Amino acid sequence: QGAPGWHVSEFPNAAGVKVAVVGSGFAGITAAYRLKQAGLDFTVFEKNSEIGGVWWENTYPGCRLDTPNFAYSLSFAQKQDWTQQFSQQPEILRYLQDVVRRAGIRSNIRVNTEVESLEFDEAKAAWKVTARTADGGVHVEHFNFVITAMGLLNRPHVPDFPGLESFRGEVVHSAAWRPDVSVKGKRVALIGTGASAFQIGPEIYSQVDKLHVFQRNAPWMLPTPTYHDDLKPGIQWLLNHVPAYGRWVRFWQFWIGVEGRLHLVEVDPAWQHEVSISAGNEALRQECLATLQQQFADRPDLLVHATPNYPPGAKRMLRDNGTWPQMLKADNVKLVTQEISHLSENAIHTRDGQRHEVDLIICATGFKAADFLYPLKVTGRDGLDLHAHWDGDCRAYLGISVPGFPNLFMTSGPNTGVVVNGSAIFSSECQVEYSLRALRHVLGQGFKTVDCRTGPYVSYNAWIDKGNETKAWAVAKTSSWYKNKSGRAAQTWPFGMLEYWNLTATFRPEDHVLS
Numbered sequence: 001q002g003a004p005g006w007h008v009s010e011f012p013n014a015a016g017v018k019v020a021v022v023g024s025g026f027a028g029i030t031a032a033y034r035l036k037q038a039g040l041d042f043t044v045f046e047k048n049s050e051i052g053g054v055w056w057e058n059t060y061p062g063c064r065l066d067t068p069n070f071a072y073s074l075s076f077a078q079k080q081d082w083t084q085q086f087s088q089q090p091e092i093l094r095y096l097q098d099v100v101r102r103a104g105i106r107s108n109i110r111v112n113t114e115v116e117s118l119e120f121d122e123a124k125a126a127w128k129v130t131a132r133t134a135d136g137g138v139h140v141e142h143f144n145f146v147i148t149a150m151g152l153l154n155r156p157h158v159p160d161f162p163g164l165e166s167f168r169g170e171v172v173h174s175a176a177w178r179p180d181v182s183v184k185g186k187r188v189a190l191i192g193t194g195a196s197a198f199q200i201g202p203e204i205y206s207q208v209d210k211l212h213v214f215q216r217n218a219p220w221m222l223p224t225p226t227y228h229d230d231l232k233p234g235i236q237w238l239l240n241h242v243p244a245y246g247r248w249v250r251f252w253q254f255w256i257g258v259e260g261r262l263h264l265v266e267v268d269p270a271w272q273h274e275v276s277i278s279a280g281n282e283a284l285r286q287e288c289l290a291t292l293q294q295q296f297a298d299r300p301d302l303l304v305h306a307t308p309n310y311p312p313g314a315k316r317m318l319r320d321n322g323t324w325p326q327m328l329k330a331d332n333v334k335l336v337t338q339e340i341s342h343l344s345e346n347a348i349h350t351r352d353g354q355r356h357e358v359d360l361i362i363c364a365t366g367f368k369a370a371d372f373l374y375p376l377k378v379t380g381r382d383g384l385d386l387h388a389h390w391d392g393d394c395r396a397y398l399g400i401s402v403p404g405f406p407n408l409f410m411t412s413g414p415n416t417g418v419v420v421n422g423s424a425i426f427s428s429e430c431q432v433e434y435s436l437r438a439l440r441h442v443l444g445q446g447f448k449t450v451d452c453r454t455g456p457y458v459s460y461n462a463w464i465d466k467g468n469e470t471k472a473w474a475v476a477k478t479s480s481w482y483k484n485k486s487g488r489a490a491q492t493w494p495f496g497m498l499e500y501w502n503l504t505a506t507f508r509p510e511d512h513v514l515s
């Protein structure tokens with residue numbers, strides 16, 4: 001449940017070796033924690049004024065976890081006293097700040113410093129890191145190794161609606177919420193019905209004059225009756241009094257709730273239905289459908305629109321304990337399912353010619369997820385530009401390294417997203433562990449660079465694609481952030497979590513060029 005710690009003695013040749021970490025969210029903090037254990041010299045660059053990544057940036061009303069926090073927390077910093085099972089943003093941010101304080105890594109973190117480019121310097125066998133500080137200054141420094149921990153779902157995507165610039169009201173993206181944004185008494189548009197909208201809508205609808213919810217595809221809701229609840233006193237007692245009880249909760253959440261769900265999104269070729277992909281998937285669909293039918297028993301008009309037309313698991317399923325249907329049924333809430341055609345001075349217009357007058361538009365429209373490492377410019381060996389090399393189809397070996405970009409390790413890289421079968425935190429811990437294993441090998445053998453070979457990179461990605469081809473998210477025609485522009489599932493890890501753990505548990509020198 002937690003990797004053993006690293007020790008300085010494992011890196012005897014590390015004098016003068018410097019490591020840069022880009023980002024101080026969950027993954028960056030993990031990297032910093034492990035690098036400190038290993039006794040390596042490191043600097044974490046953070047673009048924001050505070051650590052925490054998305055848990056610092058996302059302050060929209062209702063922001064909280066939708067993965068249980070015992071699984072969505074760090075193996076080396078388990079917390080027994082979570083107040084809820086799906087914590088709210090302030091509690092998670094406090095947790096991260098506490099981990100940083102206890103680990104003594106705050107002084108290694110340069111806040112207000114955004115890394116803009118990485119350029120591999122062959123002569124120095126190091127990356128030239130160029131960062132811009134909030135006051136406009138430029139910081140340039142060379143590092144032997146770089147670990148990117150920039151997250152994935154953090155660069156807001158605001159659709160290019162025709163007429164957006166003519167809208168006179170306020171526009172705010174869910175992930176760029178500002179403290180001065182008030183919804184009280186306003187006519188509000190909530191565009192999108194993903195995880196962010198699902199938390200915002202139920203939190204604000206009772207405060208607004210009118211809420212227009214713009215839905216393109218209805219999401220599947222995973223019935224979670226305790227979603228907003230505090231931990232029950234009995235569980236609190238067990239956590240406080242039974243040694244390692246929290247670890248058991250964590251283990252249970254990983255094993256039953258996570259590993260146990262993968263088969264539900266596996267395509268059975270003999271199963272010939274449009275809305276489900278296997279008997280197990282159909283059973284899950286029926287379970288979710290039954291809850292929907294019950295919730296909208298009095299509103300068949302809404303039920304039609306709230307029922308998805310694709311297999312559950314094809315895009316991220318959302319937690320619900322009845323608050324979303326309750327919101328949709330409120331008198332001041334209107335579900336709009338017609339496509340948005342354009343915006344004007346004070347309204348959103350839909351393709352059916354309707355005009356929806358609003359004062360405030362909340363874009364819960366997701367992120368630029370397909371562009372890994374965006375907007376960082378990465379130039380590897382022989383001037384190779386990483387994004388040009390990817391050409392919109394981002395790939396990596398183990399989701400971590402790319403040939404031609406030596407000494408660069410990614411966390412949350414291509415095809416590492418564990419969407420029904422894991423926790424992003426577990427995944428990024430695996431990536432950090434692997435990076436340190438690679439460093440130990442390279443430095444231990446007296447080398448300066450490690451570069452992934454093309455053969456293993458290609459065969460690994462072929463294996464990933466094959467795994468994804470049999471999953472709900474690949475066969476379903478619905479849109480999702482799992483896929484890139486060409487329709488390839490570039491985000492999703494298609495196997496079990498233990499498989500990823502196993503794969504990243506060993507550094508394979510034969511898959512690399514060491515020099």
Ligand code: N01
Nearest residue numbers: 064065066159192193194195196216217316364365366479
């Ligand atoms: O973004 P999304 P999100 N016109 O991309 C719609 C994580 N997360 O911020 O479904 C109209 O899922 C789009 O429509 P459609 C979590 O992993 C975690 O909600 O594509 N609508 C969709 O409904 C999550 O999966 C937590 O048809 C447009 C919505 O906008 C991920 O972040 C909390 C549109 C975007 O949904 C992203 O969630 C919140 C357009 N032009 C988020 N363009 C936790 O609790 C897009 N949409 C940890």
